[in-house]
Amino acid sequence: MASSSSSLSSAPARGGNPLEELTGRVKALEAGFRAWMAKQPIHVEAAVTTAVGVVQGGALGGLMGSLTADGGSPFPMPPPPPNANPQAVASFKQAQALAGGPLVQARNFAVMTGANAGISCVMRRIRGAEDIQGSMAAAFGSGALFSLVSGMGTPNPVASAITSGVAFAVFQGGFFMIGQKFSKPRGVSEDTYYSSTRNMLQELGLEKYEKNFKKGLLTDHTLPLLTDSALRDVKIPPGPRLLILDQIKRDPGLAKAQ
Template sequence: MEKGNEKVMSLVQLPQKAIKDVQFKLKELENGYKSWLAKQPLPVEAAIVTATTAINGAAIGAFLGVMTQDLTSSLPTPPPQSSLNPDAVAPFQQVQAVAGGPLVQARNFAVITGVNAGISCVMKRLRGKEDLQSSVVAAFGSGAAFSLVSGMGGANPAANAFTSGLLFAIFQGCSFKIGEMWQSTQRPTADDVYYARTRGMLDKLGLQNYTKNFKRGLLTDSTLPLLTDSALRDVRIPPGPRLLILDHIQRDPELKKSR
């Protein structure tokens, strides 16, 4: 019976192991792609990020447009005489821009996600981190672009683009702060045990914001003695923090013994 149970357990564990192996390989591919992308010139990186994100956004928008296509058939149409009054036509255009069919929704989502990702990419490269300011600027740009492309501008497209951008920025800023508060209340995850020394080092140097960069690149505690400037650059850590980290590792007697 015991041998039979062991065989059953091994058969159950095989699919789980296969799934974990696939997840690990996908993670390696993702990290390799991000590492390659980070080495490209800023215009190239921004263009690739914008294009790929816009394609994904368009696919999501088209799917949602198909799911809600019945709603568009019931949208009101402006009366013929209103064509002489832009203010009267504007509300109808705004409703149609938000609740259009698959092509309209694909365009809207492509613009929102693509512009947001492109601006975020540029801000991260210039500022070296992802923070509230970068998030708000990207949201403002995507909101303004959406207003201009979707035709929601009405008689005053510039003013409406600014208003839409401002609303997007406020919403994104609130979401960012809520996300930070939620993360701070969560218990440490299981993989945090592999970054205990790393977190301690970054906290000591005042660089705790870069913990996620280490996790993104799978730079665990065991890799600290092996860290190089190139490895830190691949996970998008700016020159100043890189110098502080490498200097700390060089001065740490325990890490020097591990080399």
């Protein structure tokens, strides 16, 4: 009897917290997925990233459309007058595109978020880092496609798509700059994270590759972890890669974590 009661009291301790276990499994899956994606060619990563963005955007758009559907609104949107001028009709079409039902909004948001995710992925792989140029390019593409698919461009879809793309790009660029400003610790310059890297490159006569390190976010903290593939990903040629790796191996100050 005593043994059974002791086993019952120890059961919760062996089981642990189910929520923590689930969270740990989810994080492990996310880490594994990111590691797998990093090894894939650019077209595979872009396709998978776009598909994930489409699913997320479609779900969000469907939810928003179900909350703002005309059927559930006590004030349905009236049709435009028969003799309305083209500008009034265009304005009505734009409002109708933004107030569509669940399926319409799911389609619109799926296109917008999928395009943004896919273009961002390609730009990040091409430029070696997530920067404002790539962010604005992705926003322009998503804004232009959103305008075309949603029907906001009546009567001139091309001009409207360009205008929407530019507006999206400007807003995204502003948000990116604000985010970058607040993400850096106060009083700490970006160059602080690359002081050892800069000194090493100057000793080797490879100063021109400092920008490659910054694009790839290869800071002083990552020097002990550098590999040939990591340097190749930031487009450093074979010769300089060998010199850098040899210097890190021979210099005790670079070979240990900063």
